Amino acid sequence: MPFYELSLTLRTLSRPELIASLRRSAETILQQGGVLRQFVSLGTNPLPFKMKAHNIWHREGTYFVMKFDAPSSAIENLNDEFKRDIDLIRSHVVRCEEPVQHECTLEEEMKPPAYRKDVQQLIEEGQKVVRHKFKQNTPGFDFYPFQK
Amino acid sequence: MSILRKVFSDFHVSNFYRITGSKLLPVRVGYSTTSSTSSQPKDDLPAENLTNPYQKEKRRCVLCKYNVKVDYKNARLLSQFLSPFTGKVYERNITGLCKAKQRSVEREIIKSQNAGYLAVMLKKVEYIRDPKLCDPNRPVRPHRY
Numbered sequence: 001m002p003f004y005e006l007s008l009t010l011r012t013l014s015r016p017e018l019i020a021s022l023r024r025s026a027e028t029i030l031q032q033g034g035v036l037r038q039f040v041s042l043g044t045n046p047l048p049f050k051m052k053a054h055n056i057w058h059r060e061g062t063y064f065v066m067k068f069d070a071p072s073s074a075i076e077n078l079n080d081e082f083k084r085d086i087d088l089i090r091s092h093v094v095r096c097e098e099p100v101q102h103e104c105t106l107e108e109e110m111k112p113p114a115y116r117k118d119v120q121q122l123i124e125e126g127q128k129v130v131r132h133k134f135k136q137n138t139p140g141f142d143f144y145p146f147q148k
Numbered sequence: 149m150s151i152l153r154k155v156f157s158d159f160h161v162s163n164f165y166r167i168t169g170s171k172l173l174p175v176r177v178g179y180s181t182t183s184s185t186s187s188q189p190k191d192d193l194p195a196e197n198l199t200n201p202y203q204k205e206k207r208r209c210v211l212c213k214y215n216v217k218v219d220y221k222n223a224r225l226l227s228q229f230l231s232p233f234t235g236k237v238y239e240r241n242i243t244g245l246c247k248a249k250q251r252s253v254e255r256e257i258i259k260s261q262n263a264g265y266l267a268v269m270l271k272k273v274e275y276i277r278d279p280k281l282c283d284p285n286r287p288v289r290p291h292r293y
Contacts, residue, residue: 092262110288
């Protein structure tokens with residue numbers, strides 16, 4: 001099962017209500033066939049911009065991150081469930097993958113255009129002569145009716 | 149002749165590199181224990197596979213150099229690549245990042261804004277005094293157009 005990360009923004013609640021809300025979200029994941037890995041709290045902070053959720057404007061929220069494994073078919077249902085939860089301001093499910101290791105290509109990009117590989121490839125492509133000639137299936141008459 | 153060969157085989161190639169101080173490389177100096185009939189000593193031939201000792205280190209972008217993981221939750225790092233006035237993402241000529249990292253930064257910024265971590269129209273007041281990674285008045289490269 002692929003590894004997902006859910007970042008929840010919950011509205012300001014008292015501690016027992018917050019726990020109940022988190023429990024509810026976690027249980028929806030489990031219902032959809034997911035396996036929870038980790039809960040991370042990012043604290044209660046003022047939001048970067050005011051957000052409207054369920055007809056209420058919010059300026060402060062509690063950030064939580066849940067890491068879990070779930071079947072990919074479950075994500076659509078999860079999003080649907082989270083949209084209906086009144087305590088959640090925002091929910092965002094992200095797929096976590098191992099970042100691909102690659103070399104930094106800055107040196108190559110900083111070269112003058114004539115020395116860059118991608119520019120050289122473009123020049124090569126431009127110099128290619130494309131011999132696309134449309135071969136009309138004509139028997140070679142002098143006059144063709146119903147054309148032009 | 150056999151004494152000479154023994155001397156040459158004991159003479160280690162590292163003595164050539166002591167002064168320049170560059171990394172020791174497996175240099176295939178052209179002598180072998182099998183051929184003994186040649187008149188010219190074979191270690192007079194030019195050495196192969198030598199790298200340029202004056203070659204400069206490859207330049208890397210800020211994020212690759214320090215191996216920084218770009219995360220959508222890290223709004224503070226991402227906002228270093230935004231304009232403090234308009235909240236727009238700077239282009240590659242200003243940020244000085246390689247293509248791959250610039251793309252990942254742009255994607256993480258969008259994720260961050262959607263998830264409610266990063267401000268959209270401006271830069272957060274607490275982040276304005278952060279160290280500047282990119283200066284729009286002194287771009288790394290000229291503008292694309």
